[in-house]
Amino acid sequence: MSLYDSRRRTNTLATGLAWGAALFGLSWLLLILGSLAYEGLRGLSPSVFTQTTPPPGSVGGLMNAIAGSLVMTVIGVALGAPLGLLAGTYLAEYGRYTKLATVVRFINDILLSAPSIVIGLFVYEVMVRPMGHFSAISGALALGLLVVPVVLRTTEDMLLLVPSSMREAASALGAPRAMVIGQIAYRAARAGLVTGVLLAIARVSGETAPLLFTALNNQFWSSDLNAPMASLPVVIFQFALSPYKDWQQLAWTGALLITVTVLTLSIIARAFSAGRRN
Amino acid sequence: MADVLMSAAQSGPTYLSRSRALARIALIDVVFHNLTRLSAIAVLVILGGVIVSLIHGAQPAIKAFGFGFLTAQSWNPVTENFGAGPAVYGTLVTSFVAMLIAVPIGLGVATFLTELCPHVLRRPIGIAIELLAGIPSIIYGIWGLFVFAPFVQTYIQPAMIAAFKGVPVLSALFAGPPYGIGMLTAGFILAIMILPFIASISRDVFETVPPVLKEAATGLGCTTWEMMRYVVLPYTRVGVVGGVMLALGRALGETMAVTFVIGNAHKISPSLFAPGTTISATIANEFTEAVGDIYTSALIELGLILFFITFIVLSIARYLLMRIEQKSA
Numbered sequence: 226m227s228l229y230d231s232r233r234r235t236n237t238l239a240t241g242l243a244w245g246a247a248l249f250g251l252s253w254l255l256l257i258l259g260s261l262a263y264e265g266l267r268g269l270s271p272s273v274f275t276q277t278t279p280p281p282g283s284v285g286g287l288m289n290a291i292a293g294s295l296v297m298t299v300i301g302v303a304l305g306a307p308l309g310l311l312a313g314t315y316l317a318e319y320g321r322y323t324k325l326a327t328v329v330r331f332i333n334d335i336l337l338s339a340p341s342i343v344i345g346l347f348v349y350e351v352m353v354r355p356m357g358h359f360s361a362i363s364g365a366l367a368l369g370l371l372v373v374p375v376v377l378r379t380t381e382d383m384l385l386l387v388p389s390s391m392r393e394a395a396s397a398l399g400a401p402r403a404m405v406i407g408q409i410a411y412r413a414a415r416a417g418l419v420t421g422v423l424l425a426i427a428r429v430s431g432e433t434a435p436l437l438f439t440a441l442n443n444q445f446w447s448s449d450l451n452a453p454m455a456s457l458p459v460v461i462f463q464f465a466l467s468p469y470k471d472w473q474q475l476a477w478t479g480a481l482l483i484t485v486t487v488l489t490l491s492i493i494a495r496a497f498s499a500g501r502r503n
Numbered sequence: 504m505a506d507v508l509m510s511a512a513q514s515g516p517t518y519l520s521r522s523r524a525l526a527r528i529a530l531i532d533v534v535f536h537n538l539t540r541l542s543a544i545a546v547l548v549i550l551g552g553v554i555v556s557l558i559h560g561a562q563p564a565i566k567a568f569g570f571g572f573l574t575a576q577s578w579n580p581v582t583e584n585f586g587a588g589p590a591v592y593g594t595l596v597t598s599f600v601a602m603l604i605a606v607p608i609g610l611g612v613a614t615f616l617t618e619l620c621p622h623v624l625r626r627p628i629g630i631a632i633e634l635l636a637g638i639p640s641i642i643y644g645i646w647g648l649f650v651f652a653p654f655v656q657t658y659i660q661p662a663m664i665a666a667f668k669g670v671p672v673l674s675a676l677f678a679g680p681p682y683g684i685g686m687l688t689a690g691f692i693l694a695i696m697i698l699p700f701i702a703s704i705s706r707d708v709f710e711t712v713p714p715v716l717k718e719a720a721t722g723l724g725c726t727t728w729e730m731m732r733y734v735v736l737p738y739t740r741v742g743v744v745g746g747v748m749l750a751l752g753r754a755l756g757e758t759m760a761v762t763f764v765i766g767n768a769h770k771i772s773p774s775l776f777a778p779g780t781t782i783s784a785t786i787a788n789e790f791t792e793a794v795g796d797i798y799t800s801a802l803i804e805l806g807l808i809l810f811f812i813t814f815i816v817l818s819i820a821r822y823l824l825m826r827i828e829q830k831s832a
Binding site: 232233235236238239240242243244245246247249250251253254257260261264308309311312314315316318319320325326328329331332333334335336338339340341342343344346347349350351370373374377401402403404406407427428430431432433434437438441458461462465466473476477480483484487488491492495 | 528529531532534535536538539540541542543544545546547549550552553556557559560607608609610611612614615616618619620628630631632633634635637638639640641642643644645646648649650695698699702726727728729731749752753755756757758759762763783786787790791802803806809810813814817818821825
């Protein structure tokens with residue numbers, strides 16, 4: 226009888242701990258989102274979107290940082306997404322079982338979780354140093370390099386979900402490989418391909434480390450791609466570590482904006498891919 | 504296909520334009536094939552480029568300090584004498600603290616999600632955890648700096664210092680003035696950050712266990728705990744280790760969540776309450792202010808070391824996860 230009791234006790238203890246772990250984990254995460262919403266909303270006003278980053282002690286907003294983030298993200302995705310899309314196509318369609326595909330798959334998975342600050346150092350070495358100055362375009366390149374692995378991975382996964390009978394039917398009608406991919410596989414996987422790009426945007430829109438020494442920062446409005454440009458994450462980094470209360474408030478508000486953007490993008494991406502699976 | 508040939512056929516002598524259209528299609532096919540292959544090769548070029556450029560950028564520092572750089576403890580921009588010791592130490596210690604906290608809790612959450620959670624809540628909680636894994640690390644950093652560190656400073660650290668006073672090892676580990684920021688705080692923030700990773704990967708891995716195995720265990724009268732311990736964990740061991748290594752790779756290279764709360768002090772201190780630094784925090788804090796070739800180069804060599812460590816950890820992780828994917832396929 227005591228054996229049963231001790232087994233039951235162990236089980237109660239273990240399941241209790243699992244419940245506890247779940248509650249513990251979720252409550253920290255809720256706590257973070259809660260204080261983010263509380264602190265961020267306090268500073269949210271129209272001026273955040275209409276004024277540029279202020280000197281300490283005066284009123285201002287985050288307009289230049291938001292615009293900079295948008296510009297660099299758009300260029301980064303425009304650079305990285307096509308490359309990831311084509312490479313993912315090779316992995317799923319042309320070279321599915323080749324050695325090259327196996328190696329690329331492995332390397333890509335490593336790049337997917339490699340420290341982003343190292344990508345920043347790489348772009349500094351190949352672009353910022355030869356050019357002699359920081360620039361928005363090198364920041365966009367750094368973001369682009371982070372987009373590639375995300376898009377590649379999703380593209381491959383989504384193309385693999387397309388039934389091969391569809392490809393075979395197209396081939397049987399005499400369509401060459403490129404047309405099978407372009408007209409059949411891409412169309413069937415369209416929602417999934419969009420998901421990959423959305424996930425990539427979500428990933429890079431909060432990236433700080435690769436921008437620190439590529440795009441640097443800019444206190445003023447700038448649309449020059451060849452000059453330093455502000456971005457939301459870098460401004461948050463700088464303002465949060467400053468001793469000024471109003472800068473810290475702007476940092477919280479910026480953090481809230483980024484989080485909302487990232488969560489919205491992830492939810493849309495999820496809805497897209499869910500629609501695909503049903 | 505047919506309509507391309509058809510339209511070609513309508514506009515001229517049939518035989519010639521048909522072969523011309525076919526040749527054009529064949530050309531498109533070859534071009535597209537090679538374009539995709541080049542893109543795939545470009546991924547390898549990116550990795551090669553990262554390694555080569557980091558080694559090249561680190562040359563001056565490698566020449567000046569040799570292998571001693573890895574363990575040397577000085578970090579003096581004025582005399583241009585640099586060593587990676589404190590940064591490497593800080594990186595390893597914060598990641599170790601993070602794993603110590605996040606692995607058991609992450610596995611607990613995964614167990615909860617696969618076995619204990621009411622079915623209605625399973626999907627929402629699962630999705631919530633996956634969404635949280637995507638929140639940028641700077642958010643964790645700013646929260647750690649403004650909310651968590653002051654809390655730790657006022658409540659947790661004084662209590663821990665008082666509690667462990669006089670206990671041999673622990674009093675050294677938890678000693679010193681309560682700054683709030685420091686190695687322990689950084690490790691804890693890291694833990695919260697990688698928790699969703701570990702939880703969602705472990706859950707995916709747990710779900711690869713064939714239901715028959717679990718049903719058999721339950722049929723033999725196993726409790727939930729015994730089923731997890733003797734059926735699910737042995738079956739998924741490789742995958743769980745792979746997931747944990749993947750999270751470790753993230754923790755080692757994480758920049759923003761740590762930089763805010765680590766304190767950026769280049770010294771190795773036995774106390775976990777003391778401020779320290781990590782490789783990525785050092786680079787993020789000092790790179791744009793680095794003056795002179797040696798300083799910049801030393802920071803790039805730090806990046807090289809970080810890349811090397813994470814590359815190995817992530818390679819092992821991917822290899823293990825690949826094995827469990829093959830098993831479940």
